[in-house]
Amino acid sequence: MAYSAEKLSEEKVFKDPVHRYIHVRDRVIWDLIGTKEFQRLRRIKQLGTTYLTFHGAEHSRFNHSLGVYEIIRRIVDGVFNGRPEWNSDERLLSLCAGLLHDLGHGPFSHSFEKVFDLDHEQFTQEILLGGTEVNQVLAKVASDFPKKVAEVIAKTYKNKLVVSLISSQIDADRMDYLQRDAYYTGVSYGHFDMERILRVMRPREDQVVFKQSGMHAVEDYIMSRYQMYWQVYFHPVTRSAEVVLTKILHRAKDLHEKSYSFKFDPFHFYSLFDGKVTLEDYLRLDEAVFLYYFQIWQDEEDEILSDLCRRFMNRNLFKYIEFDPAKEYKKLHELSSLFVKAGIDPEYYLVVDSSSDLPYDFYRPGEEEERLPIHLQLKNGDIRELSRLSEIVESVSGKRRTDHKLYFPEDMLMDDSVNHNIKQHIRELLEL
Template sequence: MLPREKVLRDPIHDYIYIQHEVILDLINTKEFQRLRRIKQLGTTNLTFHGAEHSRFTHSVGVYEITRRICDLFLRNYPTKQVGDGLWDDSERLVALCAALLHDVGHGAYSHTFEHIFKTDHEKMTRQIITSETTEINAVLQKVAPDFPEKVASVIEKTYPDPRVVQMISSQVDADRMDYLLRDSYFTGTDYGTFDLTRILRVMRPYSGGITFDYSGMHAVEDYIISRLQMYQQVYFHPVSRSFEVILAHLLKRAKDLYQQQKLPVNFASRLLAPFFEGDFDLKAYLALDDGTLNACFALWRTCEDPILRDLVIRFLDRKPLKSVRVPADKKELLPTLEELVTQAGYDATYYTATNDSYNLPYALYDSKAKILLSLQNGELTELSENSELVRAVTDKELGDERFFFPKQMLSPDEQKDLFEPVYQEFSQHIKNDKII
């Protein structure tokens, strides 16, 4: 323990209380400080301009919620004897470290980079925690030689205490609760707001994990609907997805040029070479953040290749692709639309995409995923069996599939081009934001 607790000011939680020296030391490692340079919401700031918050701010927020849960459990449900299912506070430190480090393996621009270069942030998280080459591992080793493995196993959901695992990873966990409140705040929306204090008050440990007092059911309902709304209104916003498509395509174009030995040899190509070649190590991975990728894009802005140059300009200067919904019975039209884009002078490989974004507001895919309510007699009952509101969205995938293309297909740069057959034919297939 620290001789005197330290605090971080936070717009969501007011104060984040740091009471353990190991937590402070982890925050000060170079691997954790790297998270300051990775935006929590990737390209979403190009839609909601306030969304400039980082993985760092989210991670310390998850730590703080987990700390509050531990405090409430210790105060109200301390273990009396082995196997009683109540809270053993000796698990606190592993829970706090796992909460703090759960996102430490995220890469530059997170999921888009991960998709193109086949990286896996969860595997990288484990490697950062367990590799003896990292400062994080050295800090954890000071607790105990096996402590890094324990922390990694919490994040991997293999840790033997289900209460600790569910604090960090479940359908109502510290991770989701923080990002909903934080993302809502920084995007300037109210969709993600819910009564965090009430939810924490009604949480309780039991032998199988964490449950909620029946009296708190409506607070949990509110949380689930808030999550649904954030996905529909913020995370799945068409403009944000457009920039994810552009980012993915410009990275793919750079990779294709590199493999053809046509990418200029400079800082960018040297930095990304291990990823273009599919042979990167932890050091190369940690050298990347949003800023280093943006530096690469700045160099490519004046490159000779017209496709890479144009994609970079679209990304840096905020020139999104247009998109329309793809009804299930209209998917057969996609090859036709791609061909029309090609006829208009665009390479469909880099200027079109089909992107689907779906989310389950509440899922019952296995017994561990269920949200359980505690009745006064001690029995447990599943949430959707008691809440008509939650039952209405249970196991229902919500979202859409969209086709992305240059907006010039519907509004060419030259007004006269509107009368060219390729644009007229393309426009005939689009009406009211969907393919017809």
């Protein structure tokens, strides 16, 4: 029997709090789960610093990746199976792409990427195509199979229906993380009727469409996503933790560039500091490694690095106020000058952070990030874009919401023993 068609002698299951069970019968999928690159995802949290806000948010990229695989398995083995618009030869490719779509994420993903100018999608491609255990498994299916999986994840694969399963405005990736993140954070916002959505899902040409009778379930999904972004993903305390984390990494990099002599040699970071990260270097990094350094850097002689690490490890985060940098730039300049006079480095302790989200968008050709809209299938077979039929979705469609906050260490401003008058002036400007 060909490796691609090989089944396990007995179905394996993972007990899952979101999907109840995750079912694995394909030998390829089971072998991919066992690779060291996939097992590494157990050591990368799905929600980064969110556990410092919602204490239950300790779940990993591993959990989520299995969840995405399971949703796609249900679609291709159930919803799409036997339909003429679906090519069953794409089944294994779809399952592998869903399982491996987040393979290249690093520790505290987005903060880490920003500081060191990295791209997790690029590293996902390198893992799939490089000298890895994952590549060895995929290449056993066919010599060009790793490339096909990479193309699906990169959204360049010729069959756009396959791509849409893991990358569209309603896909297996989003359907899993909204429910999973809601479960682990304990909030009610991210729940929607996925069973109903799967029942009304249909394959059509180059994308998934949904029967008009299921429109309300799709509306619920859109609004659940909207609420999750503003109540969980952009929570100001989580953003504060990300600000502190980002500044730790910036400070460590700056010290390295100034030939600072670390008490504890940060050899895991050298390739990051020098901008020469190999795939081997990258795969050695996980959140346990980062937290080890944050723990020991609390004892560094550099006061800024040690202070920031203490703040992160002990959850003594920055406070925040609503702040619009476009309208209050003069105030920001004045605050920066006063921070310097007070002996507090504004580069690390006065930070404007912005969050922005577009909950749903219709098709805008030529946009930098083209979003394939959600389409409904009418009873007569015609296709209509969702916001044309749904007043609820139309109300948020194309409307980007942006939020700005100014973060600072309130405790440093309350220490009146030094620079009392300056700190008092700062507190007045911040309306503390």
